[in-house]
Amino acid sequence: MKGLRRWLVALALAVAACAGAAMGAELVLGDPSTLVPSASPALLGPITETGRTGWNCPPERAATARTASAAGLPGN
Amino acid sequence: MRLRALIATLLLTSATGAAASAQTYSSPTTAPRTTDPAALAGLARRRELHERFDRGLAAEERGDWASAQVELRRAVALDPPEPQGSTARYDLALAEANLGHDDLAADLLRAALHLDPSFAAAAANLVAIELRRGELAAARAAADQFVAIAPQAAMAHYARGLVALHAGDLPTARADFGALLAADPAYAVAHYDLALVELRAGRDDVAQTELEHALVLAPGYARARFALGTLLLRDGHRADARVAFDRCARDAADPVLRALAVDLRDKL
Numbered sequence: 001m002k003g004l005r006r007w008l009v010a011l012a013l014a015v016a017a018c019a020g021a022a023m024g025a026e027l028v029l030g031d032p033s034t035l036v037p038s039a040s041p042a043l044l045g046p047i048t049e050t051g052r053t054g055w056n057c058p059p060e061r062a063a064t065a066r067t068a069s070a071a072g073l074p075g076n
Numbered sequence: 077m078r079l080r081a082l083i084a085t086l087l088l089t090s091a092t093g094a095a096a097s098a099q100t101y102s103s104p105t106t107a108p109r110t111t112d113p114a115a116l117a118g119l120a121r122r123r124e125l126h127e128r129f130d131r132g133l134a135a136e137e138r139g140d141w142a143s144a145q146v147e148l149r150r151a152v153a154l155d156p157p158e159p160q161g162s163t164a165r166y167d168l169a170l171a172e173a174n175l176g177h178d179d180l181a182a183d184l185l186r187a188a189l190h191l192d193p194s195f196a197a198a199a200a201n202l203v204a205i206e207l208r209r210g211e212l213a214a215a216r217a218a219a220d221q222f223v224a225i226a227p228q229a230a231m232a233h234y235a236r237g238l239v240a241l242h243a244g245d246l247p248t249a250r251a252d253f254g255a256l257l258a259a260d261p262a263y264a265v266a267h268y269d270l271a272l273v274e275l276r277a278g279r280d281d282v283a284q285t286e287l288e289h290a291l292v293l294a295p296g297y298a299r300a301r302f303a304l305g306t307l308l309l310r311d312g313h314r315a316d317a318r319v320a321f322d323r324c325a326r327d328a329a330d331p332v333l334r335a336l337a338v339d340l341r342d343k344l
Binding site: 035036037038040041042043044045046047048049051052057059060062063064065066067068069070071073074075076 | 125126129130133136137159160162163166167170173195196197199200201203204205207208222226228229230231232234235238241242256259260263264265266268269272275294296297298299300302303306
């Protein structure tokens with residue numbers, strides 16, 4: 001009886017997985033809010049004990065940079 | 077006999093010269109400046125702080141977050157003055173975040189910003205951590221602070237645009253991605269995010285223009301190609317949509333996105 005139940009659960013999961021991609025596609029077409037925004041920025045790195053005393057602090061420079069590449073923002 | 081006397085004289089002369097040249101003390105050791113117990117304790121604290129920072133950052137650089145946590149917790153406990161106080165909390169937050177303690181990391185970054193309200197990197201990391209935790213209200217508060225600290229910064233506008241997009245605040249998201257593109261029009265990702273804003277606002281034509289901009293700048297941008305495909309399909313352009321999904325299926329590195337693109341392509 002236990003074996004049969006496990007088999008049925010496995011079958012249901014397999015069917016759900018196969019249907020997942022197709023349902024996802026339908027969902028994306030019906031609702032544009034399901035399109036995923038870009039990734040959030042990566043965490044900026046450590047700062048030394050004296051790092052913020054002078055001008056050469058890479059995390060602060062990245063955080064205040066005016067362009068995406070200087071800020072290290074996510075690519076495609 | 078004379079030869080021996082000559083050699084002995086020479087040896088004595090050279091020994092005297094060597095001894096004379098060894099008598100220079102150009103850099104004497106600095107004498108202690110205090111014997112006051114409180115001042116000596118202060119010097120010891122500064123020395124320990126220096127060592128804790130050095131060891132903590134060395135551990136972070138090699139990815140040993142547990143050791144970094146121990147060293148930097150001690151650095152924070154020493155309660156150093158600014159800017160070391162906020163910097164110690166920022167560095168400890170990195171260790172906590174990498175150990176999966178996002179709640180502790182967020183508290184530490186808020187404390188760092190309390191100590192130094194102009195600490196842009198702390199604000200940037202706080203937004204990223206709150207977004208990761210799914211705490212949109214807290215992420216928005218941090219993003220507003222980040223923009224106030226660095227109103228010209230690309231990362232500040234990107235971060236707040238993303239938070240606003242996740243929260244459904246389309247006017248703010250549109251304004252932030254627009255500001256980012258005004259300063260850096262070649263950033264394809266911002267065109268993509270702005271397209272999502274316009275799609276959610278029901279402005280499909282503007283969204284399509286933004287997606288086309290993104291794809292001119294980055295032709296292999298699979299997520300933008302997929303979004304363009306869905307937009308074309310919704311507007312009834314099945315052949316063009318099929319081409320977009322086919323290209324997306326070839327370009328996508330993400331297996332889920334590739335599976336979705338293949339499924340839609342094969343249905344057309």
